[in-house]
Amino acid sequence: MEENKKSPLQIARASYEPKLPTALKGSVAIKEGEKTESIENQKEIKELFPITYGMPTVEFVEGSTKAYPAINVGVILSGGQAPGGHNVISGLFDGLKKINPNSHLYGFLGGPSGLINHTYEELTADIIASYRNTGGFDIIGSGRTKLEDTEQFDKAAEICIKLGIKAIVIIGGDDSNTNACVLAEYFAMKKYGIQVIGCPKTIDGDLKNDLIEISFGFDTASKVYSELIGNIQRDANSAKKYWHFIRLMGRSASHITLECALQTHPNVCIISEEVAAKKQRLSDVVNVIVKSIVTRANGGYNFGSVLVPEGLLEFIPDMKALIAELNDLLADNTEFKMLKADDEKYAYILNKLSPDNASVFESLPVFIAKQLTMDRDAHGNVQVSLIETEKMLIEMVKKRLNELKEDGVYKGKFSALSHFFGYEGRCAFPSNFDADYCYSLGYNASLLVAEGKTGYMSAIRNTYYPSEEWIAGGVPLVSMMNMERRNGKEVPVIKKALVDLDAAAFKCLESLRPTWSGPNDTYAYPGPIQFFGPSEVCDRRVRTLFLETEARHEKELICK
Numbered sequence: 001m002e003e004n005k006k007s008p009l010q011i012a013r014a015s016y017e018p019k020l021p022t023a024l025k026g027s028v029a030i031k032e033g034e035k036t037e038s039i040e041n042q043k044e045i046k047e048l049f050p051i052t053y054g055m056p057t058v059e060f061v062e063g064s065t066k067a068y069p070a071i072n073v074g075v076i077l078s079g080g081q082a083p084g085g086h087n088v089i090s091g092l093f094d095g096l097k098k099i100n101p102n103s104h105l106y107g108f109l110g111g112p113s114g115l116i117n118h119t120y121e122e123l124t125a126d127i128i129a130s131y132r133n134t135g136g137f138d139i140i141g142s143g144r145t146k147l148e149d150t151e152q153f154d155k156a157a158e159i160c161i162k163l164g165i166k167a168i169v170i171i172g173g174d175d176s177n178t179n180a181c182v183l184a185e186y187f188a189m190k191k192y193g194i195q196v197i198g199c200p201k202t203i204d205g206d207l208k209n210d211l212i213e214i215s216f217g218f219d220t221a222s223k224v225y226s227e228l229i230g231n232i233q234r235d236a237n238s239a240k241k242y243w244h245f246i247r248l249m250g251r252s253a254s255h256i257t258l259e260c261a262l263q264t265h266p267n268v269c270i271i272s273e274e275v276a277a278k279k280q281r282l283s284d285v286v287n288v289i290v291k292s293i294v295t296r297a298n299g300g301y302n303f304g305s306v307l308v309p310e311g312l313l314e315f316i317p318d319m320k321a322l323i324a325e326l327n328d329l330l331a332d333n334t335e336f337k338m339l340k341a342d343d344e345k346y347a348y349i350l351n352k353l354s355p356d357n358a359s360v361f362e363s364l365p366v367f368i369a370k371q372l373t374m375d376r377d378a379h380g381n382v383q384v385s386l387i388e389t390e391k392m393l394i395e396m397v398k399k400r401l402n403e404l405k406e407d408g409v410y411k412g413k414f415s416a417l418s419h420f421f422g423y424e425g426r427c428a429f430p431s432n433f434d435a436d437y438c439y440s441l442g443y444n445a446s447l448l449v450a451e452g453k454t455g456y457m458s459a460i461r462n463t464y465y466p467s468e469e470w471i472a473g474g475v476p477l478v479s480m481m482n483m484e485r486r487n488g489k490e491v492p493v494i495k496k497a498l499v500d501l502d503a504a505a506f507k508c509l510e511s512l513r514p515t516w517s518g519p520n521d522t523y524a525y526p527g528p529i530q531f532f533g534p535s536e537v538c539d540r541r542v543r544t545l546f547l548e549t550e551a552r553h554e555k556e557l558i559c560k
């Protein structure tokens with residue numbers, strides 16, 4: 001990166017020194033916690049992971065000075081970008097150099113495929129320096145190749161042995177950490193002496209559990225989207241003529257939508273997990289939106305905001321059944337891949353689907369039906385970011401409002417605009433929280449490696465509080481596993497954390513939402529992420545983390 005291409009903010013941010021938990025600042029000792037079990041399907045998971053199953057959690061505490069040998073480590077960025085990835089790598093680099101200045105860090109290029117194809121670069125102090133506290137994954141790139149067969153694992157081992165790599169750090173989401181877990185078990189079984197450590201990355205916020213409080217990137221991305229939503233709401237409140245339908249990334253889980261709603265107070269906020277729990281149909285979702293539009297119109301407000309999670313369609317029971325059948329039908333389907341014309345593809349699917357799913361498929365607007373049959377990702381998932389649910393909802397809402405107009409129930413004006421926020425937030429400059437959290441995750445990973453751990457996720461807890469009070473350690477990856485159906489087969493995967501409808505964040509949304517949906521001025525405008533200024537502004541945590549922490553400490557729920 002040439003100096004003259006850097007913006008003033010880049011230059012200023014480069015000198016930011018991320019904060020570490022007190023326990024990691026000096027020499028450390030490792031303390032073992034409770035032995036773990038997998039979250040579900042214990043019998044099946046134990047059989048599949050006989051070596052790494054049942055390991056204890058570990059925590060770093062202050063210890064006496066130790067001499068570690070030099071260590072070579074390989075690092076991979078895997079899956080979707082998330083703010084802070086570069087700081088995980090900087091923390092890992094600094095940690096390794098502190099352990100022993102003769103340690104080396106190799107970055108595998110373009111995600112897991114770099115490890116298999118042996119494309120890598122040694123990360124030097126100069127390279128690291130130009131990426132500190134920046135967004136993006138461009139230091140080594142990312143990718144979604146799934147590490148799943150032994151041939152790939154052996155190729156990975158081959159390059160590690162050649163470069164004298166003692167450990168691989170995989171920075172990724174639930175699927176990538178599933179890969180990390182499988183790889184750790186395989187390397188241990190083969191006695192290769194190569195450790196594997198995971199780091200919890202994803203803006204989606206769905207890689208969390210009792211011991212992993214938050215995945216990195218969620219804080220920054222949800223603040224970026226909330227800024228944009230706030231700006232749009234202020235525009236709506238000024239012009240008073242548009243309803244804005246805003247779809248938000250997050251794949252399956254609605255954590256981002258929920259967090260953005262708590263930050264911005266939209267008129268309508270749809271949560272997929274709630275839709276599924278209430279067994280709502282598409283028409284019920286449309287009615288929720290229409291109700292707010294009519295009520296606001298009756299009070300003279302012909303504008304508003306609707307937040308829609310990108311994974312919504314997969315949570316509507318009849319759509320879920322259709323998507324599951326489509327996933328099985330399209331897995332490795334060369335016949336379908338050979339078809340060129342859209343009409344042929346449409347007819348092929350219709351002919352193969354079971355009668356119930358065929359009728360749901362036929363009832364969808366053609367553009368949505370087509371989007372549902374597009375290529376799956378490497379893990380067999382529908383690429384929900386490519387499905388324009390917000391546009392479909394606008395069409396359906398319009399139709400319903402016209403019917404209500406004919407019945408004389410609705411007399412307002414409806415003009416709608418659609419937005420999709422996802423890629424805008426994934427490579428933003430990391431907030432102070434993500435800059436510190438990611439650096440700590442990386443630094444902590446270097447210590448897990450030095451202590452000989454494998455099959456662990458780097459874990460930093462107590463994250464709502466100032467970084468000095470953070471607790472650093474590791475959680476066995478296998479303890480997060482359960483069995484799920486993927487590509488038509490039951491496989492072990494890290495359990496995705498969906499929005500818990502009994503937990504504090506959703507309870508708050510539920511209590512606040514009715515006041516937001518009517519003809520009132522209730523919007524909140526969080527504004528942009530701040531890097532310089534008072535700590536209550538710059539180090540502000542997301543609402544979800546605050547509410548979950550309060551709940552953990554059994555405090556009374558205060559929603560505002």
Ligand code: FBP
Nearest residue numbers: 079080173202203204249250251385
């Ligand atoms: P990860 O789960 O890999 O972190 O990616 C999350 C995500 O940003 C989702 O929110 C989104 O649906 C998806 O990636 C988009 O994928 P792609 O980058 O391949 O378009």
